[in-house]
Amino acid sequence: MALSESQIPSDAQHYLVCATEDCKRNCQFYCNDCHQPMCEQCRDGHQKYKKTQNHEVVPYKLRKRQLPVEKCKIHPTKEIDLLCGECQIPICSKCTGTKEHRGHWFTNLEMVFAEKVSIYNKEIANIRSYFEPTSQDLKKEIAGDVTEIKKVMESIRTSMKAEAESVKKLVDTLTSDNIEQVHKLEQSLLQTLNGQNQQIDDYINSLNDLVKTFYGYLSPSNIEQLTFALKSENLVIRPIPETSKPVPPIFTVGQYSQEDVAKLLGKITVPNTKPENRKIKPMETASTQLKPTGKQRKQDREKSDVKQTLCMSSSVTKVRKYTVPGVDGVFHISLGKSDRLWVSDVYGNLVQTDLQGNQLQKIQTNGGSDGYHTVTQDGGLIYTDRENKVINKITPDNTITEFIKTGNWEPLSIHSSHINGDILVGMKTDEEGKVTRYNKTGTEIQNIQRDNKGQPLYKYPHYITENINGDVCVSDIDKHAVLVVDKSGQHRFSYTGQRSRLDPFGICTDVLGHILVCDEISEKAHLLNRDGQFLSLLLTPQQGVDYPYSVCVDGENNLWVGEWDTNTVTVYKYLQ
Known part of the structure; x- marks a missing residue:
């Protein structure tokens, strides 16, 4: 049985059969006059038949929709088939x-309906193709x-629980120390009072002895005792010994408020940042993505092929070499825009040069063998000041300003x-280290300090970078490890080297998610995949590098390398 018109959706994928009696073939055409679907053979017969040879037969998708048959309420013998253009x-x-429509203009209702059908089909x-898939993409993004x-x-x-436990331990320690101090003071005061008590006891005993002597003189039994009695004026009662009242210590109750305790425990803050609207791809872009042209498909395929075929080269090839004036070694490199690079040495010299080796700027800092500077998205430079516990900013017009205070x-x-412009800072106190994330304006938005068990993650995080998946990768020289957490701060893995201890220095990542870290012990760079699996050693003496301490990768996938004992920066090609 053929489906009725109302049962056929515009985007139907079912098998539609010819409406001609006893014909079960696939429907491909439609007679707009008869409003009947038909197959190719029935169409040919329909157009040859004398009564229907002038009918309009079109491909099924171009058919006119059949109007619902309805009688006019004013003229019951007539069917509604016109549209009053004015009413x-x-x-x-x-x-x-009729007088209600006299002088008005009219249109064939079927034509109007056909036009609307075309519009509705497009909608x-x-x-x-666009609104529903795009909305589904937003749902996936929201779920993520x-x-x-x-x-x-x-x-x-x-982190809150761990911080509270840390404060509790500190309170217990201080309370124990205070109680021990009270115990010592108590012992000292009691010892003094016991001495005074003994002194009074001795004095009372001497008085009793004196009383006995006087009683003996009252009834002398012989001339000798009488002689002593006559001389009794020489016996003198000693004054009562002087003693002092003890001065007990005073316990001063701690002066603190709920806010003070909150400072110790830390607090959660909501950044005063306006949420960014989710990006909705334009309809034109969406249409192009859904139905790419042959040229676009070729371009996309070429881009995909480049990334898929990009892999480790069988050899590391030197591309070029630069001499950086004003430094004694290259402990950290920050690549800037317009062919500019910043280099620092262990003595705090921070120098900007062009690629011809011309010194453009030199700043004396208190930085040393740490990755303490970075180029921002706007082309400026920010660097840490350990002594003053601040982060300074150098704008493109070379103005130095205090940007962030680190308490x-x-x-x-x-x-x-490079993903969103956030600023990642590795910090330390005498006890432990942490990584703090700031947004572009310098507002603190995240602290990464402890692992999933509440234990401190870092001790001396002196080099830091970010991988293409948002992982934060840190070289911690005191932990002898590369510590990697995801963008939410959850510890993913720690890399501690191969056969010997790792002393990690400069660290960077590349377009494939590799992690490259310089090791002072092996005097080589270790290449890891994004999950911390060791892949190979790079930058060996055979490749012309003796003491690699700093590394970074540029936009052309070239590896920039600095050594601690020279003022040269060498560029290598290691991907192909």
């Missing part, structure tokens, strides 16, 4: 002569954000994210 209501042919196609927020919040809860933490390393 915009359906009428029958007889209604055109349905737009909904199916839900997962991410849950991770971040769980990390915050874990009681010494800022060691810094990295400006």
Whole structure:
């Protein structure tokens, strides 16, 4: 049985059969006059038949939709088949002569309906091809954000509990010390009072002895005793010994408020940043993505092929070499825009040069063998000041300003994210280290300090970078490890070297998610994949590098290398 018109959706994918009696073939055409679907053979017969040879037969997708058959309420013998253009209501042919529609213009209702059908089909196609898929993409993005927020919040809860436990231990320690001090003071005061008590006891005993002597003189038994009695004026009662009242210590109750305790425990803050609207791809872009042209498909394929075929080269090839004036070694490199690079040595010399080796700027800092400077997205430079516990900013017009204060933490390393412009800072106190994330304006938005068990992650995070998946990668010289957490702060893995201990220095990542870290012990660079698996050693003496301490990768996938004992920067090609 053929489907009725109302049962056939515009984007139907079912098998539609010819409506001709006893014909079960696939429907491909439609007669707009008969409003009947038909197959190719029935169409040919339909056009040859004398009564229907002038009918309009079109491909099924171009058919005119059949109007619902309805009688006019004013003229029950007539069907509604016209549209009054001025009143915009359906009428029958007889209604055109009534006074309500006299002088109005009219249109064939079927034609109007066909035009609307065409418009609605386009809208349905737009909904199916753009609005609905784009909305589904937003739902996936929101679901990802839900997962991410849950991770971040769980990390915050874990950090809060660990911080509270740390403060509790500190309180217990201080309380124990104070009680011990009270015990010692008590013993000292009691010892003094016991001495005074003994002194009074001795004095009372001497008085009793004196009383006995006087009683003996009252009734002398012989001349000798009488002689002593006559001389009794020589016996003198000693004055009562002087003693002093003890001065007990005073316990001063701690002066603190809920806010003071909150400072010790830390607090959660909501950044005063306006949430960014989710990006909705333009309809034109979406259409292009859904139905790419042959040229676009070729370009996309070429781009994909480049990334898929990009891999480790069988050899490391030297591309060029630069001499940096004003430094004694290259402990850290920051690549800037317009062929500019910043280099620092262990003595705090921070120098900017062009690629011809011309010194453009030199700053004396208190930085040393740390990755303490980075180029921001706007082309400026920011660097840490450990002594003053601040981060300074050098704008493109060479003005130096104080950008961020780090409180009681010494800022060691810094990295400006290539993903979103966030600023990652490795810091330390005498007890432990942490990584703090700031946004572009310098507002603190995240602290990464402890692992999933509440234990400190870092001790001396002196080089820091970010991988293409958002992982934060840190060289910690005191932990002898590369420590990697995801963007929510959850610890992913620690790399501690191969056969010997690792002393990690400069660290960077590349377009494939590789992690490259310089090792002072092996005097080579270790190449890891994004999950911390060791792949190979790079920058060996055979490749012309003796003491690699700093590394970075540029936009052309070239590896820039600095050594601690020379003022040269060498560029290598290691991917192909």
